[in-house]
Amino acid sequence: MSRHFNSDGRLNLEQQRKRAKELLPRLKAQDPNATLSLAQWEIAKQLGFSSWPKLKAHIDAIDFAARHPDFIASDEARTTHWRCGNDIAHSLQLAGFKGQFRMLTDPLCMGPVRDLPSQAFRAMRSAFISQAFAIDEADAARRVDAEYDHLEALASADHSVLWCEADAYDQLFLVRALAGLEQAPRKLELIEVDRIPGVQRFIGIGQLAPDVLAWLWPQRRLIDDDAVQLAKEAWSAYCDSSPVKWAQLAHGSHPGLPLLAPALLRQLQELPGLRDGLSLTERLALTYLAEAGPTPFGRVFAELMAKREPLPFLGDMMFHALLRPLTDGDNPLLTATETHLEWPHQVLALTALGQTILNGHAHWRDHASHARWVGGVCLRPGQPHWAIDENILPVWRP
Structure with a gap:
């Protein structure tokens, strides 16, 4: 069927x-x-x-x-369509939209995210992007500067529309965009969606046909001051070195931004589990490898996105960057063979330590040799740290 x-x-x-x-x-x-x-x-x-x-x-x-493309694509040349990637840029053109397209590709669901002055924040993020994705430092800095320069014009733009889905990548983009505003601009609108009728597993807006984007267009709604204030609160909580306020928001309900709490809750699970020290992404990957045996890296990613990830938020390069510390550290949880091939074709397998940790008989953070950031929370090797219990609540692990 x-x-x-x-x-x-x-x-x-x-x-x-x-x-x-x-x-x-x-x-x-x-x-x-x-x-x-x-x-x-x-x-x-x-x-x-x-x-x-x-x-x-x-x-x-x-x-x-x-x-009736003219009826649906009622945007104007002065309209700016905002997205956290370029996945719908071409489809918007095909559907008849006339406005310009802007994107913020900074993956705020990964790496250090702290509430710093603009230039320090940009430097922190471009350094992370350069290191995580092997991008030239100057190129990364230029891209980050260009995107955030455009984002700072959001407050004074004639008409802007943010296209978002329900996952952490998109919702953190939304929060970052709104948190930079003093108040809601006169015409800032939001299209956000967590499911599409007839689509069995909705991953993201980028998978949709141009006419379905056109169908979404009349469903946009104005962003109000309450949504801006909620975004400011969420941004501050996500940037904090403690996840306590972040968790309070994640376990709440917020009509102004109704898809925010589930995304924050999923992102909270990127902190280490109290039992095994693994993030949910790490645990899902290791569990699949324990069941399937040695498997190409790209196949592991495809399995998670197609079946196992409860709220898909990662691109393939992001997934690769998140799992690299499990293969590259002093005490690896995974081995990679066929390393002469591009990374999606390299074959991953569990180590004995990986199986021990997956079974809950050891804790990954006691063996990890890389520092890791989730929002403003820093996990340093061998140091006390925040973890997440079985109720997805933060606890301090001394």
């Missing part, structure tokens, strides 16, 4: 009608009184709709968006 699900959000009504007719004999075998309406309802339910009319209305709305 899963072959009928798609990933770009487009649905074909005739195909769904055909599926309902194919399903009907199976339903009649279970209940002779089953009707085509029941089969259509089952198909709608599989695709995430509460009724067949709601499925049909959704398909009609996307079809209308595709047939």
Whole structure:
């Protein structure tokens, strides 16, 4: 049945009608009184709709968006579309959007994030980006400066639209953008989405077809002062050397930015678990390798994104950077073979220490040789540190 699900959000009504007719004999075998309406309802339910009319209305709305680009792409040349990457830049053009495109690609879900004056903050982030992704220092600094220069113009822009999804990468981009404002500009709007009807596993906006982006456009909403103040609070908490305030926000509910708390909660799990010292990303990767045996690096990433990661937020290069300390340290948890190949084709395997830690019989932070940052929280080798208990609450591990 899963072959009928798609990933770009487009649905074909005739195909769904055909599926309902194919399903009907199976339903009649279970209940002779089953009707085509029941089969259509089952198909709608599989695709995430509460009724067949709601499925049909959704398909009609996307079809209308595709047939009436001038109606949907009602942005203007003065509009700026903001995104935390370039994944929708081309699709926006194809859908008929006319405004300019800006992005902040700084992966704030990784590396040190502290509340510093602008130039010191940029220097901290460009140094991390250069080191983590093997980018020339000057090139990294130029990119960081250009992106943050543009972001500082957000307060005075005529019309800006932020395109975000529900994960930590996007929500931290959103928080960083809003936290730099004194108050909400007159016309700053947000499009944010955590699921798309008919998409079985929604990873991100970048996977969507241009006409589905056009369908999202009328769903944008104005950012108000309450959302800006919430973002300031979240940014301060994330930059703090203690995760206590961050955890309070993560376990709360925030109507002004409704997707923020789940993203903060997932990011909190990048701190070491109290039992094993592993982040959730590390634990998911090690668990898969324990089950599957030696596996290419790229395949491990694909498995996590497709099935295991509860709120996908990593690109492939980010995943590689996060796992490198597990192979490169003095006491590795993973070995990499076929190292003459590009990293996605290198084969990862658990070491004995990796298996011991995964079993909870040792603690990774007692063996790690790299310092690691999650927001403003620094984890230094052999030092007392913050950890996360089974309730996803921060505890101090002396």
